[in-house]
Amino acid sequence: MSAPVIELVGIVTRFGRTVVHDGIELAIEPGEVISLVGGSGSGKTTLLREIVGLLTPTAGQVRLFGEDLHAGSRAEQARRRRRYGMLFQQGALFSAFNVFDNVAFPLRELGCLSAREVHDAVMLKLAMVELQPEHALLMPAELSGGMIKRVALARALALEPELLLLDEPTAGLDPDRSAAFVRLIQDLQQQLGLTVVLVTHDLDTLAALSSRVAVLAERRILVCDTLDRIMTVEHPFIDRFFRSERSQRALARGLETL
Amino acid sequence: MTDGDSIRLPQLLNDGGAVALTGDWTLRSLQPVLKQMRRQLADASGAAHWDLTRIGRLDNFGAQLLWRYWRAERPERLDVSEAIDRTLSRVAALGGVEPTPRRGSLLDPIAAIGAVGIGLARHVIEFIALLGQLAIDFGYLLFRPGLWPLREISANLYKTGVRAMPVTALVGFLIGVVLSYLSALQLKAFGADIFIVNILGLGIIRELGPVLVSVLVAGRSGSAMTAQLGVMRVTEEIDALATMGISRYIRLVMPKVIALCIAMPLLVLWASAVAILGGMVSAYLQLDIGFLFFLQALPQAVPLPNLYIAIGKGVVFGMMIALVACHFGLRVKPNTESLSANTTASVVSAITMVILVDAVFAIATRGIGVPI
Numbered sequence A: 001m002s003a004p005v006i007e008l009v010g011i012v013t014r015f016g017r018t019v020v021h022d023g024i025e026l027a028i029e030p031g032e033v034i035s036l037v038g039g040s041g042s043g044k045t046t047l048l049r050e051i052v053g054l055l056t057p058t059a060g061q062v063r064l065f066g067e068d069l070h071a072g073s074r075a076e077q078a079r080r081r082r083r084y085g086m087l088f089q090q091g092a093l094f095s096a097f098n099v100f101d102n103v104a105f106p107l108r109e110l111g112c113l114s115a116r117e118v119h120d121a122v123m124l125k126l127a128m129v130e131l132q133p134e135h136a137l138l139m140p141a142e143l144s145g146g147m148i149k150r151v152a153l154a155r156a157l158a159l160e161p162e163l164l165l166l167d168e169p170t171a172g173l174d175p176d177r178s179a180a181f182v183r184l185i186q187d188l189q190q191q192l193g194l195t196v197v198l199v200t201h202d203l204d205t206l207a208a209l210s211s212r213v214a215v216l217a218e219r220r221i222l223v224c225d226t227l228d229r230i231m232t233v234e235h236p237f238i239d240r241f242f243r244s245e246r247s248q249r250a251l252a253r254g255l256e257t258l
Numbered sequence B: 001m002t003d004g005d006s007i008r009l010p011q012l013l014n015d016g017g018a019v020a021l022t023g024d025w026t027l028r029s030l031q032p033v034l035k036q037m038r039r040q041l042a043d044a045s046g047a048a049h050w051d052l053t054r055i056g057r058l059d060n061f062g063a064q065l066l067w068r069y070w071r072a073e074r075p076e077r078l079d080v081s082e083a084i085d086r087t088l089s090r091v092a093a094l095g096g097v098e099p100t101p102r103r104g105s106l107l108d109p110i111a112a113i114g115a116v117g118i119g120l121a122r123h124v125i126e127f128i129a130l131l132g133q134l135a136i137d138f139g140y141l142l143f144r145p146g147l148w149p150l151r152e153i154s155a156n157l158y159k160t161g162v163r164a165m166p167v168t169a170l171v172g173f174l175i176g177v178v179l180s181y182l183s184a185l186q187l188k189a190f191g192a193d194i195f196i197v198n199i200l201g202l203g204i205i206r207e208l209g210p211v212l213v214s215v216l217v218a219g220r221s222g223s224a225m226t227a228q229l230g231v232m233r234v235t236e237e238i239d240a241l242a243t244m245g246i247s248r249y250i251r252l253v254m255p256k257v258i259a260l261c262i263a264m265p266l267l268v269l270w271a272s273a274v275a276i277l278g279g280m281v282s283a284y285l286q287l288d289i290g291f292l293f294f295l296q297a298l299p300q301a302v303p304l305p306n307l308y309i310a311i312g313k314g315v316v317f318g319m320m321i322a323l324v325a326c327h328f329g330l331r332v333k334p335n336t337e338s339l340s341a342n343t344t345a346s347v348v349s350a351i352t353m354v355i356l357v358d359a360v361f362a363i364a365t366r367g368i369g370v371p372i
Helices: A044-051 A074-081 A099-110 A115-128 A133-137 A145-156 A175-192 A203-209 A236-243 A245-256 B027-044 B060-069 B082-094 B108-142 B150-160 B162-190 B193-234 B237-243 B248-287 B291-301 B305-331 B336-364
Strands: A006-015 A018-028 A033-038 A059-064 A084-087 A163-167 A195-199 A212-217 A220-225 B011-015 B018-025 B049-051 B055-058 B077-079
Touching: A006 A044, A018 A044, A018 A220, A033 A044, A033 A203, A044 A059, A044 A163, A044 A195, A084 A145, A099 A115, A099 A133, A099 A145, A115 A133, A115 A145, A115 B060, A115 B082, A145 A175, A175 A203, A175 B082, A195 A203, A203 A245, A212 A236, A220 A236, A236 A245, B011 B027, B018 B027, B018 B060, B027 B060, B055 B060, B055 B082, B060 B082, B108 B248, B108 B305, B150 B162, B150 B193, B150 B248, B162 B193, B162 B248, B193 B237, B193 B248, B193 B291, B193 B305, B193 B336, B237 B248, B248 B291, B248 B305, B305 B336
Parallel strands: A033 A195, A033 A212, A084 A163, A163 A195, B018 B049, B018 B055, B049 B077
Antiparallel strands: A006 A018, A006 A059, A212 A220, B011 B018
16 A cells, blocks of 8 residues: 555666676565664665665666656755755764754755744654753764764754665764764654665664565575575575674664664 | 545534544545644534544654643543554653753853854964974975875865966956056046056956955865865765875875965965956057056066066965864864855855955055055
8 A cells, every 4th residue: 555665676876897786676664673783884875875865876767656766846855855864974073063053954944944843843853862951052063973873863854854874873982972872863763754765784783673684695686585585595695794603692682672 | 444545524523522533544645634623623622522433544753743632641542443552652651752952042042152262273373383384294205205195285286276277367357457447547538648558467367356356266276175074074084094094184185285385375376467468458459558558667667576576476375275174174064054154154155264364464564665
């Protein structure tokens, strides 16, 4: 009845002579949490950037919310872009703005909200990511790594997106903080019914969050299924990635945080 | 769940005491009709009975909008589904944060004046500290020839000197042509054609050459130096150097200062020579003064001390530009706004300083090298 939130059809990506993706097919239904995993340089982040339109694939089609990513007029494209939020790996906060203005920026850009409405919405988002009101006046340079991620998440949530894309959400956080961040994303996902796509190397995060896991190897999506079923697939990459002793421990730890 | 791209417009049905909401109450669906909805909600805000069962979707924004017009209280009678109730409860629990008060008082203007004063004082202190640090490092390096940052000096010499040659030559040549042309018009009227050599020679060698090159180099190399140091600050490269026990003053500041001290006088000579060439061409065309005659008359019109003054100015101006650029570069705070502000301040201050110092030079050397 409802179209997939993200539909990738025959995505091919080439950089010069290097073929990064060769025929990627993937459909993500509303409310799913999909983890994208793969070795270094397998093009996970590239795929994520193609989904949000920062990069254009050499061939193939990206469909968001049932429409081609580049379909429609400028205004329609802009409207489509406001339906997803992206959390960048380094946060990508505007360094000249304080925390409040960073989160308020996309809301003000809409041009139809009153100052009071913007203020309330920002304070709610900050509360949702468990930041204190007094943090609102800090500059990005004064924040710790974990706080940067949380402010960036608040900014990604500012426009009430239906789809959230996370690039390495827990990279650079200590285990304690990353567990807290995973719980935060989990809560928000359940509360808001978001569709979430995350790229991660972190097996704890992956086991704790994802409803399905998409394995990117050999330039395509090798398999996209629940973690349990992926564990039964025979493939050298899956073997190395999921079945080493360290991985097993990390996965078990991640499932505990559920 | 509704289909991805279809949104149902929010509607408010108000029949006196009871209010029913239909459609989607999300930021996306409210956006086009927000003004109208605000008005309707304000009219209905006193109603006792609210029916939210026919609402499609409600997001945080919609919930906050309702909550605000309910004056942060649940209505007496509220019909609502469980999922939407959860959203309302979340907004109720997390909202209500008071706006961060804007601090402001009557003393603010005075504080602002004070802040400017303190800022200026801090500039002066930091600049003196930079000079002192460089002097200390210079003394340290005097007895350790192996530690001299020769590679960096050479690289900076190439970047600020060699690469600046085309643009200084072009500007110098054109200024020479223009100056010569304008002077020739006046001199012709007095029949004092021959004095074109004096005007061009003294004007360009003593004054125009050094100042012109300084302005160009401040814009070209000074800004680049500030931006480079600033970006290194933003990306924590300067901190990385410090942890390796490498002094940023020896490795980053000193090469720039020394390189510009060497490159500037050479650029001044180069640009002055090209400017005089431009003047000669123009003088030949306008006043029919031959190249050979011009070159023979030049040493008599412009005594040698003028050349020394030009070289001295070049060294001093080069040092000023590099020091000012490094001073502002090291002050950059790790954000984009600070980077752009400091780069602008660097160029403007460098040019202002050069012109101030040039005035000092003019007074100090007023009896030297001017034939009477």
